[in-house]
Amino acid sequence: xxxxxxxxxxxxxxFGALQAVKGITFEVAPGEIFSLLGPNGAGKSTTxxxxxxxxxxxxxxxxxFGRSILREPNAAKxxxxxxxxxxxxxxxxxxRENLVFWGKMYGLRGAELKHRVDEILAVIGLTDRxxxxxxxxxxxxxxxxxxxxxxxxxxxxxxxxxxxxxxDPQSRRHILDNxxxxxxxxxxxxxxxxxxxxxxxxxxxxAIMDEGVIVACGTHDELIRLVGEQTRIDLRLNAEAExxxxxxxxxxxxxxxxxxxxxxxxxxxxxxxxxxxxxxxxAQVSVRILSVDIQEPNLETVFLHLTGRALRD
Amino acid sequence: MRILELALKDLQQILRDKRQLIFLVxxxxxxxxxxxxxFKGVVQKPDHRLPLGWYNQDVNGRFTEMLRSALSANPDxxxxxxxxxxxxxxxxxxxxxxxxGVLVIPPGFSDxxxxxxxxxxxxxxxxYTNLGQxxxxxxxxxxxxxxxxxxxxxxxxxxLAQSGAALSESEKTALLPEVAAEAFLKWEQxxxxxxxxxxxxATNLPEEALPLGGNPYNQTSPGIxxxxxxFGLISSSAILVEExxxxxxxxxxxxxxxxxxxxxxxxxxxxxxxxxxQLLLVVFGQLFLQVNYxxxxxxxxxxxxxxxxxxxxxxxxxxxxxRNESQSLLASLILMFVISALGGAWFPLETSGKAFAxxxxxxxGAWAMDGFQNIIIRGQGFASVLIPAAVLLGYALVFFFxxxxxxxxxxxxx
Numbered sequence: 001x002x003x004x005x006x007x008x009x010x011x012x013x014x015f016g017a018l019q020a021v022k023g024i025t026f027e028v029a030p031g032e033i034f035s036l037l038g039p040n041g042a043g044k045s046t047t048x049x050x051x052x053x054x055x056x057x058x059x060x061x062x063x064x065f066g067r068s069i070l071r072e073p074n075a076a077k078x079x080x081x082x083x084x085x086x087x088x089x090x091x092x093x094x095x096r097e098n099l100v101f102w103g104k105m106y107g108l109r110g111a112e113l114k115h116r117v118d119e120i121l122a123v124i125g126l127t128d129r130x131x132x133x134x135x136x137x138x139x140x141x142x143x144x145x146x147x148x149x150x151x152x153x154x155x156x157x158x159x160x161x162x163x164x165x166x167x168d169p170q171s172r173r174h175i176l177d178n179x180x181x182x183x184x185x186x187x188x189x190x191x192x193x194x195x196x197x198x199x200x201x202x203x204x205x206x207a208i209m210d211e212g213v214i215v216a217c218g219t220h221d222e223l224i225r226l227v228g229e230q231t232r233i234d235l236r237l238n239a240e241a242e243x244x245x246x247x248x249x250x251x252x253x254x255x256x257x258x259x260x261x262x263x264x265x266x267x268x269x270x271x272x273x274x275x276x277x278x279x280x281x282x283a284q285v286s287v288r289i290l291s292v293d294i295q296e297p298n299l300e301t302v303f304l305h306l307t308g309r310a311l312r313d
Numbered sequence: 314m315r316i317l318e319l320a321l322k323d324l325q326q327i328l329r330d331k332r333q334l335i336f337l338v339x340x341x342x343x344x345x346x347x348x349x350x351x352f353k354g355v356v357q358k359p360d361h362r363l364p365l366g367w368y369n370q371d372v373n374g375r376f377t378e379m380l381r382s383a384l385s386a387n388p389d390x391x392x393x394x395x396x397x398x399x400x401x402x403x404x405x406x407x408x409x410x411x412x413x414g415v416l417v418i419p420p421g422f423s424d425x426x427x428x429x430x431x432x433x434x435x436x437x438x439x440x441y442t443n444l445g446q447x448x449x450x451x452x453x454x455x456x457x458x459x460x461x462x463x464x465x466x467x468x469x470x471x472x473l474a475q476s477g478a479a480l481s482e483s484e485k486t487a488l489l490p491e492v493a494a495e496a497f498l499k500w501e502q503x504x505x506x507x508x509x510x511x512x513x514x515a516t517n518l519p520e521e522a523l524p525l526g527g528n529p530y531n532q533t534s535p536g537i538x539x540x541x542x543x544f545g546l547i548s549s550s551a552i553l554v555e556e557x558x559x560x561x562x563x564x565x566x567x568x569x570x571x572x573x574x575x576x577x578x579x580x581x582x583x584x585x586x587x588x589x590x591q592l593l594l595v596v597f598g599q600l601f602l603q604v605n606y607x608x609x610x611x612x613x614x615x616x617x618x619x620x621x622x623x624x625x626x627x628x629x630x631x632x633x634x635x636r637n638e639s640q641s642l643l644a645s646l647i648l649m650f651v652i653s654a655l656g657g658a659w660f661p662l663e664t665s666g667k668a669f670a671x672x673x674x675x676x677x678g679a680w681a682m683d684g685f686q687n688i689i690i691r692g693q694g695f696a697s698v699l700i701p702a703a704v705l706l707g708y709a710l711v712f713f714f715x716x717x718x719x720x721x722x723x724x725x726x727x
Contacts, residue, residue, distance in 0.1 A: 052566075052567045053566065053567060054563055054566050054567060073569075074569040074571065075569070077567060077568060077569040078569040080567065082564065082567035084560055084563065084564055084567075086559075086560040087559075087560075088559060088560040088561045088563065088564035089559065089561065090322075090326065090559065090561060091559065092326060092329060092330075093322075093325070093326070097325075101318070101322050102564075102568075104315065104318040105315060105318070105319070105565065105568045105570060106568055106569075107315070107569070149564075
């Protein structure tokens with residue numbers, strides 16, 4: 001029987017009165033990309049920190065290929081490469097010096113270390129800038145070195161905590177392609193993000209987290225099926241959303257209505273049949289609909305369906 | 314091995330910043346020299362000789378020169394030249410008892426001694442004071458020697474003439490100074506080869522009994538060494554604070570390196586900085602300031618190691634307790650000033666009174682100074698540094714224990 005790459009069982013973490021993670025359980029199979037998707041504050045980073053051995057859980061267990069991160073931390077950590085959300089590099093050292101240092105911390109030495117540094121510099125596309133101090137790099141370049149440092153020891157499992165936050169589209173594309181390449185090479189990837197497009201593009205399995213719990217877990221298609229054939233309609237109004245929300249909720253075929261920043265989001269079974277009724281409701285309270293955006297079911301729809309809130313909330 | 318790599322990385326970061334050279338090397342060397350100059354007055358030997366002014370109007374006079382050499386040779390006299398425009402001031406100094414007297418040699422004094430009417434020399438002195446009496450006695454002895462030599466010369470030339478030697482009056486006159494000089498010299502030789510009473514000046518202390526062993530740098534060299542070793546806390550504690558800020562410390566915890574090894578790695582770097590800096594200052598003190606650290610090299614090495622461990626553990630404690638760089642900088646500066654001032658790094662604790670010295674010995678600085686000064690000032694042996702070194706190691710253990718406990722607590726709290 002193949003051991004799961006990551007096995008999380010009844011994991012809990014409390015910071016004083018705040019229960020950040022509330023008894024979550026999931027497994028990541030070897031060789032897959034598994035994404036934790038959820039808004040900021042959902043508990044993704046706390047979960048990642050516990051899996052990485054940075055935080056001790058209040059309760060529960062984490063195992064990496066059967067090795068407990070609590071009881072055999074060194075053995076478990078040796079199989080992990082962690083890409084933290086923050087740029088965890090020494091800004092006054094060059095890209096090469098950073099990679100050399102982290103390689104040594106992962107136990108590499110001599111010719112193997114040198115070869116691996118050259119290899120990683122090529123992978124992250126920074127061979128030409130290897131002698132420049134990290135402090136002189138752009139945000140995207142720093143992110144790439146940040147990832148490279150975690151790959152130095154060819155870990156079996158790579159944990160990436162929101163690695164594309166705050167970077168330009170070109171660097172983001174580069175990172176996403178890197179993640180796919182790593183996975184093709186056989187690495188298991190645990191990826192957290194609040195961008196549903198990234199989760200959809202990369203993941204074999206996705207766990208949707210909200211308020212410390214996993215609200216759904218499965219493949220992309222399995223999750224989409226949770227909302228059935230529902231369509232998402234975003235309506236931009238010329239007035240406050242509260243004026244229309246009650247009326248729209250009462251329309252037959254509407255399953256959920258939420259609002260954010262003057263835009264009302266409605267989940268419907270059949271947009272062709274329901275949309276005229278929504279216009280009528282708006283007209284009844286003298287509200288004008290300025291624009292309409294109809295979207296086929298996606299992870300955002302799933303999250304909305306499950307939590308009643310948008311991912312970007 | 315990874316502990317060493319972590320320490321080397323820390324050192325690379327510290328030494329890459331060229332400003333560190335100012336704090337680690339240039340400032341301590343500069344302060345040592347500056348403070349040494351300030352302490353110079355403390356260790357100068359007091360001059361107990363009697364000051365006697367020499368106002369000579371008989372320039373190139375042969376007998377005058379003999380008189381001057383006789384006075385200069387007197388170890389109890391400090392003969393100093395008075396220029397014509399300084400005579401009034403010299404008189405005032407006599408009146409104020411700053412000087413024993415001023416000897417005034419009239420013009421033509423030497424020539425007058427060859428004739429029948431020798432000129433009088435004048436001693437300006439206060440005869441009612443010990444200074445004046447002493448000046449008179451010392452002058453009288455020298456003048457007696459000069460006149461005695463001259464009389465011997467006269468008698469000798471007379472005897473030579475009476476023995477049948479054909480000497481004209483002018484030849485006798487020419488011969489007289491030569492013979493007098495010879496007699497004057499012989500007098501001196503008799504004095505040094507015959508029985509003499511040796512007087513030991515009770516105020517002439519041996520070197521080691523002088524303040525600071527006779528060398529101001531015996532205080533300032535170890536003092537500034539202790540102060541700037543503690544000053545090194547700023548850079549050593551900042552490294553760990555910076556690691557927390559850049560999240561590299563958290564990243565280190567995701568590797569398989571145990572937390573204890575991470576602490577030891579940083580501690581090793583702190584130790585290397587503190588020890589390296591001390592080594593540099595000890596070599597500088599030994600080679601350029603004549604501070605005899607190498608009198609007991611093993612003892613000095615022990616104190617250096619103990620102080621380095623103490624300071625590096627303190628650096629660890631500060632870096633764990635400080636929430637940011639400002640707090641770490643502030644704590645390091647406060648500790649440096651308090652430990653240096655109370656610990657006797659700026660001035661010898663012996664001069665500060667018992668209570669102050671007792672309070673000072675609550676700081677590791679005082680024990681480090683004790684260790685160094687027991688060797689370089691008090692001339693003691695290896696055993697004399699055992700207690701100071703033990704106390705420093707005790708401090709190191711306490712700082713390390715609290716620091717590593719807090720470190721682990723921080724790790725567990727995330």
